[in-house]
Amino acid sequence: xxxxxxxxxxxxxxxxxxxxxxxxxxxxxxxxxxxxxxxxxxxxxxxxxxxxxxxxxxxxxxxxxxxxxxxxxxxxxxxxxxxxxxxxxxxxxxxxxxxxxxxxxxxxxxxxxxxxxxxxxxxxxxxxxxxxxxxxxxxxxxxxxxxxxxxxxxxxxxxxxxxxxxxxxxxxxxxxxxxxxxxxxxxxxxxxxxxxxxxxxxxxxxxx
Amino acid sequence: xxxxxxxxxxxxxxxxxxxxxxxxxxxxxxxxxxxxxxxxxxxxxxxxxxxxxxxxxxxxxxxxxxxxxxxxxxxxxxxxxxxxxxxxxxxxxxxxxxxxxxxxxxxxxxxxxxxxxxxxxxxxxxxxxxxxxxxxxxxxxxxxxxxxxxxxxxxxxxxxxxxxxxxxxxxxxxxxxxxxxxxxxxxxxxxxxxxxxxxxxxxxxxxxxxxxxxxxxxxxxxxxxxxxxxxxxxxxxxxxxxxxxxxxxxxxxxxxxxxxxxxxxxxxxxxxxxxxxxxxxxxxxxxxxxxxxxxxxxxxxxxxxxxxxxxxxxxxxxxxxxxxxxxxxxxxxxxxxxxxxxxxxxxxxxxxxxxxxxxxxxxxxxxxxxxxxxxxxxxxxxxxxxxxxxxxxxxxxxxxxxxxxxxxxxxxxxxxxxxxxxxxxxxxxxxxxxxxxxxxxxxxxxxxxxxxxxxxxxxxxxxxxxxxxxxxxxxxxxxxxxxxxxxxxxxxxxxxxxxxxxxxxxxxxxxxxxxxxxxxxxxxxxxxxxxxxxxxxxxxxxxxxxxxxxxxxxxxxxxxxxxxxxxxxxxxxxxxxxxxxxxxxxxxxxxxxxxxxxxxxxxxxxxxxxxxxxxxxxxxxxxxxxxxxxxxxxxxxxxxxxxxxxxxxxxxxxxxxxxxxxxxxxxxxxxxxxxxxxxxxxxxxxxxxxxxxxxxxxxxxxxxxxxxxxxxxxxxxxxxxxxxxxxxxxxxxxxxxxxxxxxxxxxxxxxxxxxxxxxxxxxxxxxxxxxxxxxxxxxxx
Numbered sequence: 001x002x003x004x005x006x007x008x009x010x011x012x013x014x015x016x017x018x019x020x021x022x023x024x025x026x027x028x029x030x031x032x033x034x035x036x037x038x039x040x041x042x043x044x045x046x047x048x049x050x051x052x053x054x055x056x057x058x059x060x061x062x063x064x065x066x067x068x069x070x071x072x073x074x075x076x077x078x079x080x081x082x083x084x085x086x087x088x089x090x091x092x093x094x095x096x097x098x099x100x101x102x103x104x105x106x107x108x109x110x111x112x113x114x115x116x117x118x119x120x121x122x123x124x125x126x127x128x129x130x131x132x133x134x135x136x137x138x139x140x141x142x143x144x145x146x147x148x149x150x151x152x153x154x155x156x157x158x159x160x161x162x163x164x165x166x167x168x169x170x171x172x173x174x175x176x177x178x179x180x181x182x183x184x185x186x187x188x189x190x191x192x193x194x195x196x197x198x199x200x201x202x203x204x205x206x207x208x
Numbered sequence: 209x210x211x212x213x214x215x216x217x218x219x220x221x222x223x224x225x226x227x228x229x230x231x232x233x234x235x236x237x238x239x240x241x242x243x244x245x246x247x248x249x250x251x252x253x254x255x256x257x258x259x260x261x262x263x264x265x266x267x268x269x270x271x272x273x274x275x276x277x278x279x280x281x282x283x284x285x286x287x288x289x290x291x292x293x294x295x296x297x298x299x300x301x302x303x304x305x306x307x308x309x310x311x312x313x314x315x316x317x318x319x320x321x322x323x324x325x326x327x328x329x330x331x332x333x334x335x336x337x338x339x340x341x342x343x344x345x346x347x348x349x350x351x352x353x354x355x356x357x358x359x360x361x362x363x364x365x366x367x368x369x370x371x372x373x374x375x376x377x378x379x380x381x382x383x384x385x386x387x388x389x390x391x392x393x394x395x396x397x398x399x400x401x402x403x404x405x406x407x408x409x410x411x412x413x414x415x416x417x418x419x420x421x422x423x424x425x426x427x428x429x430x431x432x433x434x435x436x437x438x439x440x441x442x443x444x445x446x447x448x449x450x451x452x453x454x455x456x457x458x459x460x461x462x463x464x465x466x467x468x469x470x471x472x473x474x475x476x477x478x479x480x481x482x483x484x485x486x487x488x489x490x491x492x493x494x495x496x497x498x499x500x501x502x503x504x505x506x507x508x509x510x511x512x513x514x515x516x517x518x519x520x521x522x523x524x525x526x527x528x529x530x531x532x533x534x535x536x537x538x539x540x541x542x543x544x545x546x547x548x549x550x551x552x553x554x555x556x557x558x559x560x561x562x563x564x565x566x567x568x569x570x571x572x573x574x575x576x577x578x579x580x581x582x583x584x585x586x587x588x589x590x591x592x593x594x595x596x597x598x599x600x601x602x603x604x605x606x607x608x609x610x611x612x613x614x615x616x617x618x619x620x621x622x623x624x625x626x627x628x629x630x631x632x633x634x635x636x637x638x639x640x641x642x643x644x645x646x647x648x649x650x651x652x653x654x655x656x657x658x659x660x661x662x663x664x665x666x667x668x669x670x671x672x673x674x675x676x677x678x679x680x681x682x683x684x685x686x687x688x689x690x691x692x693x694x695x696x697x698x699x700x701x702x703x704x705x706x707x708x709x710x711x712x713x714x715x716x717x718x719x720x721x722x723x724x725x726x727x728x729x730x731x732x733x734x735x736x737x738x739x740x741x742x743x744x745x746x747x748x749x750x751x752x753x754x755x756x757x758x759x760x761x762x763x764x765x766x767x768x769x770x771x772x773x774x775x776x777x778x779x780x781x782x783x784x785x786x787x788x789x790x791x792x793x794x795x796x797x798x799x800x801x802x803x804x805x806x807x808x809x810x811x812x813x814x815x816x817x818x819x820x821x822x823x824x825x826x827x828x829x830x831x832x833x834x835x836x837x838x839x840x841x842x843x844x845x846x847x848x849x850x851x852x853x854x855x856x857x858x859x860x861x862x863x864x865x866x867x868x869x870x871x872x873x874x875x876x877x878x879x880x881x882x883x884x885x886x887x888x889x890x891x892x893x894x895x896x897x898x899x900x901x902x903x904x905x906x907x908x909x910x911x912x913x914x915x916x917x918x919x920x921x922x923x924x925x926x927x928x929x930x931x932x933x934x935x936x937x938x939x940x941x942x943x944x945x946x947x948x949x950x951x952x953x954x955x956x957x958x959x960x961x962x963x964x965x966x967x968x969x970x971x972x973x974x975x976x977x978x979x980x981x982x983x984x985x986x987x988x989x
Contacts, residue, residue: 041332104285104364126334126806129648129820134285134364136647136881145820160797160822167795167828181979 105135109144121152139169144184158186177206235322236354237775245876261447262466271383271482273378273606273810277580277589278369279613280650280805281332283362284344286352289916291349294616295323301370301615302328303572311357313339314511321346324357330368333610333806333814336368342616349916368558370615371502373580375590375602380491384498385606386509388478394514395497395557396477398521402546404438405553408473412439412464428964439464442480486943487522487527494527500742504532506572515564518550519543521572532571540569583663584656585613591669595847597807606810611803612650617643617882617915621653622660624910625886628903629658637896639888639907640667642786642801643915646881648798648820649790653884664803665891673872673889674778676899677737678778678865679758679832682794683746684734686757688830690749691957696731696833696960697933697949700741709772717743717775731951734837735845737864739775746774760825761788762798776865785876786885792834793861793878795925796826828925829954834862836952839922842877846901849875853909859919860912871895879917884908929955934962941965 101109108131116124128145135141146161162179169175180203188196282298284290299316309324310317315324322345329339341830342365345353355361374382406414416437436444443463448456467476487494487503494503498519501509512520522542523530532539544565552560580586589611593602601607618770621641625889627638641652656666687694702725708716717739724740733741746754751769759765780788783801791798799822806817838861841847846864854860864879873888873896888903891894896903924930932948934941941948942957945965953959 003601101286102285102363104283107363123334124818126817129805132647132820133645133650134288136281157819157821161822163824164797164822165822167797167925178643205431 101135101138101140105131105138108134109141110146111143116148117152121148124148125152137168139165139173139175142168143175143179143182146179150182150186153189155186155189159183163185174206176204180206199208211753229969255466257454258459258463259466259470262443262471264464265446266467266471266479269338271385272381272604273385274374274380274382274694275602275605275607276371276608276629277373277375277586277609277611278609279372280652281330281337281614282614283364283366284351284367286344286351286353288351289349289350290346291916292318292321292323292344292346294914294916295344297482298367298370298615299325300325300621302368303502305507311341312511313509317632327365328368329811332366332369333808335818337368340365347930355625368611372582372611372613372615373586375586375593375609376492379492382489382492382499383482383496384495384502385482386478386496386498386885387476388481390495390510391481392510392512392517392640395509395512395517397483398440398518398546398865399481399524399549400549401553401555402521403441403524406674407438407477410437410439410468412466413437413461429499435703437464438480439476442476442483443467445483445485449548450557480850484524485527485970486523487531495816500796504571513567513570514556514560515543515547515567516570517567518546518564519569521862522546532536532569536569536571541571541841542749559920581661582618582654583615583661584616584666584668585611585654586652587656587663587666588651588654588669592802592818593807600615607815608808608810609804610808612645612652612805613654613803614643614652618655620911620914621655621884623914625655626658626660627910628888628907632896632898632903634890634896636890636892636894637888638667638891639886639904640671640782641783641884641886641911642668643882643884643911644786644790644801646790646793646883649787649801651803652803652882653799667887668782669780671887671891672781673887674776674867675778675780675785675874676865676867676872677739678785678789678863678874678876679778680734680737680742681838681863682758682761682763682772682788683742683749683754684730684837685792685826685830685834686749686753687730687745687763688833689757689826691954694730694745695933695938695953695957695959696729696837696951697931697935697938698730699727699731699938700730701744702726702733702738702741703730703744707771709770715772717772729933729938731837731840732833732845735840735843737841737846743771745775747771758788760798761791763788776867782887785874786883789863789878789885790883791825792831792838793883794822796831797822797825797945798825799823806974827927829927832922832925832928833954835920835950836862836922838877839920843852847877847905848877849901850905850909850912853906853913858912859921860917861920861922862908864907866899866901869895870897870899870903873898874900875904875908877905877908877912878920879912880920882912882913882915882917886911924952927955928952928956931958933959934964935966937962937964939963 034055108127112124112127112131115121115127125145125148128141128148132138132141132145142161142165146165149155149157149161159182162182166176166179169179180199184196184199184203187193187199209760279301282295296316299445302314303313304316304325307317310326312322313326313328316323318324322343324341324343326341327337327339330337341357342362343353343355344351344358350957354363354365354748376382377553379587404414406416410416414435414437420435422435440460447463448460463685473780482496482498484497485493485495485817486497486500489503494500497520498509500523501507501512502518504513505516519532519539519542522539523532525542529535530542547556547561547564550556551558556564566871581588589609590602593609597607621643625639626639629639638657639655641653641655641656642651644650645652645984654668656668657664660895702719704714704718704724706714719739720737728738728741729734730741730745732738733745751771751773754774755765755769763780763784766773770777785803787799790801799820802818802820804818807815839859841864842850842860842862845858847862850858850860850862860877860879865872865874865876871889871893874886876883876885878884886904886907888898888907898904929952930950931953932943932945933939933951934945935947935949939960939962941962942965945962948965
């Protein structure tokens with residue numbers, strides 16, 4: 001019974017992930033408040049789709065954090081600039097920088113999405129790992145991998161991957177909210193109710 | 209049988225006695241009938257038995273195929289950090305040949321910043337990659353364009369992975385199966401010309417061939433030609449022992465005919481091409497032309513040239529006698545005989561034969577695809593696989609094992625260690641190198657000693673050595689995890705200390721240079737690897753806390769905690785050290801090193817994948833602060849001689865380690881994407897005279913000079929802010945405060961304002977102004 005609740009809960013979460021992470025502009029987000037009827041253990045079609053980042057080349061989603069203006073432009077202007085040595089007069093560089101995802105990685109993420117959609121999660125994960133070797137600093141890719149593991153019910157791996165995504169995503173990025181939701185769901189699925197509540201609280205800090 | 213023929217002779221003798229003829233004849237007839245009655249079913253059953261043997265074994269013939277172990281495939285895309293030299297290195301590892309335009313499969317051509325090549329098709333665990341003619345452009349050490357010749361630009365291309373070894377069962381027959389339609393017709397022509405001209409006409413045994421062989425043998429007075437058909441040779445190899453008896457010869461003939469009755473010429477030929485013995489590589493027997501091609505020429509069969517194919521066909525007669533590596537003269541004569549015979553039979557023209565005969569043997573110097581050129585890495589792979597696979601399956605099922613080894617990195621690691629060892633001239637000096645991918649823990653290279661091709665003691669995996677100062681980051685990390693108490697600018701005591709160690713003796717650590725400085729900033733103490741401040745810091749933080757930090761970094765917990773632990777009186781292997789530093793390099797995530805990515809069956813079914821798994825072990829901020837100090841270690845501290853290889857202020861971070869009396873020399877360092885741990889020392893634990901800087905660091909630097917890596921830009925996480933710190937007090941300073949330095953601090957944990965700077969007005973406001981300016985890009989600090 002408990003298991004059922006978890007899986008239904010997980011599906012609802014994924015529905016919300018879908019909406020939170022779909023690449024549509026904010027204006028036409030899918031509505032979250034009316035989840036489609038969900039059969040036991042049968043992912044609804046929409047639910048099984050969503051690596052949170054659409055990887056079609058036309059979408060500027062890969063550079064999302066920049067779009068949303070969370071990054072200090074200064075950090076972007078001098079991508080090659082070496083940090084100065086910590087000598088007496090020079091401060092260290094400050095400000096996170098998220099590199100745009102190269103097309104090679106984006107295409108692999110798209111393949112992963114397609115594979116995951118038809119339940120081939122291992123294959124999807126393999127594509128994402130390849131993509132990560134090309135763009136290891138992409139918070140989107142780490143999150144996608146966390147989502148795939150979640151769908152596989154490989155909950156033990158979810159948290160680490162989502163945390164890795166968090167460590168790379170700027171603090172105001174919606175990716176962080178999703179990551180905390182994933183962590184909460186994975187903890188819950190592993191029977192860590194307290195940890196799940198904490199993670200859910202973290203997620204709520206990002207608003208709804 | 210023999211008995212019945214004797215009876216037949218007896219009947220002729222009996223014919224002279226008419227009286228008894230009738231009765232004797234009847235008896236004889238009866239006897240013959242009885243014999244026949246017995247013999248026919250017996251022969252019938254025997255033939256039936258042979259038939260069963262031939263068909264069941266031929267159809268069920270599963271050669272025991274060793275597991276093939278592959279390196280990681282090189283992926284090419286715009287923006288990839290790779291210098292053309294390293295691409296060429298990878299191509300050579302794949303057996304590519306430099307040729308005018310690189311238009312043939314397995315060839316390449318480099319002209320300055322452009323490399324043209326034709327890749328081979330390959331079935332990867334996640335799909336088929338076609339063979340393509342490609343053009344790769346470079347700018348410095350970056351790929352700027354990947355395009356298909358005659359086509360458009362490509363986002364991503366994956367080369368086939370290099371075969372780096374095989375895993376064998378005890379009895380070693382090695383082969384790569386080929387299909388008949390993959391075999392160059394020239395090879396089949398050469399083979400049939402020299403071994404069995406009537407192959408397509410005979411029905412298993414060839415009397416013409418036999419007669420010809422006998423005539424030849426009689427003429428020369430010895431056995432020069434076997435007269436066996438290809439079918440007979442196959443039967444002999446498949447089903448029979450090598451003894452030379454009449455019974456065996458009869459069996460061979462019978463079975464050859466049965467084989468021909470059941471199977472087409474194509475099937476028999478294909479089986480032969482895969483079965484035939486063609487060479488020996490130590491304990492490994494080379495069977496079939498697929499493997500022979502790799503073994504002798506280092507490339508697949510379909511890429512061989514006619515003169516090479518003729519050599520292979522010639523080898524059938526005596527793989528040992530005509531071994532092209534040991535007896536090149538004989539091999540050349542044999543090859544030329546094949547070519548002459550082919551011309552004589554009109555299979556090729558005389559001109560062609562002449563041209564081919566002028567070619568050298570073109571044999572690769574050492575056998576490829578054998579056990580492995582990387583025994584140290586292979587040991588890790590086997591250890592990895594032992595958990596999930598039985599040794600029998602690894603040795604017989606032809607599994608395909610996809611590993612993480614990066615051949616160009618491995619090559620650079622071997623070269624770096626060997627070059628440096630050569631400089632030091634101590635023949636007993638040994639070393640080890642572990643190279644990991646920072647983000648996913650892939651083992652990119654592994655060197656276990658100076659004899660890199662010899663599978664001896666694997667120092668990288670099993671040599672537990674004192675790690676000396678390599679431990680220090682754990683002490684500092686334990687402190688920096690308490691931002692309310694410690695920051696990079698915190699002043700640490702640098703004074704003599706004396707205390708009782710666990711065994712009741714007095715422990716009096718010293719700084720390496722013997723000096724004491726009173727007080728030193730925390731970051732400087734780590735960067736310059738001062739011992740005394742580290743001991744004071746460790747004692748303040750607590751041994752338990754430091755031990756806990758070590759464990760979270762991924763190290764085995766020390767069996768007991770004692771103060772000399774702060775200076776690295778603990779033993780770990782290079783691989784263990786690498787794993788712990790991986791946690792620092794990845795911003796606080798523990799990642800398991802992995803050597804295997806996936807295992808696939810011969811038919812392309814993925815049996816297991818070894819997925820990427822990471823675990824958060826530390827907050828980003830304290831790890832960032834440690835990394836910052838470790839970059840200072842390379843720029844100004846104990847690792848500064850890296851500049852001799854990498855230029856001033858290379859964008860890497862790292863730590864030297866030296867143990868008592870220079871018994872162990874260590875360096876652990878990383879860029880944004882590659883981490884390497886190097887160790888130099890002697891197996892007998894004698895002193896080497898090498899410090900971390902003069903020994904292991906030089907190996908590390910030489911390695912990093914020759915591989916391609918992304919700079920460690922150390923962009924602070926958002927939880928870190930830059931502060932002016934007054935170095936005399938370790939407290940908050942300001943821009944105008946005399947001698948103030950800027951150091952990263954955990955946000956919200958600025959130390960109190962320094963009394964030395966108290967007269968500066970609005971210090972905090974100014975600091976935040978400066979911050980804003982930086983974000984606007986108007987100040988280039």
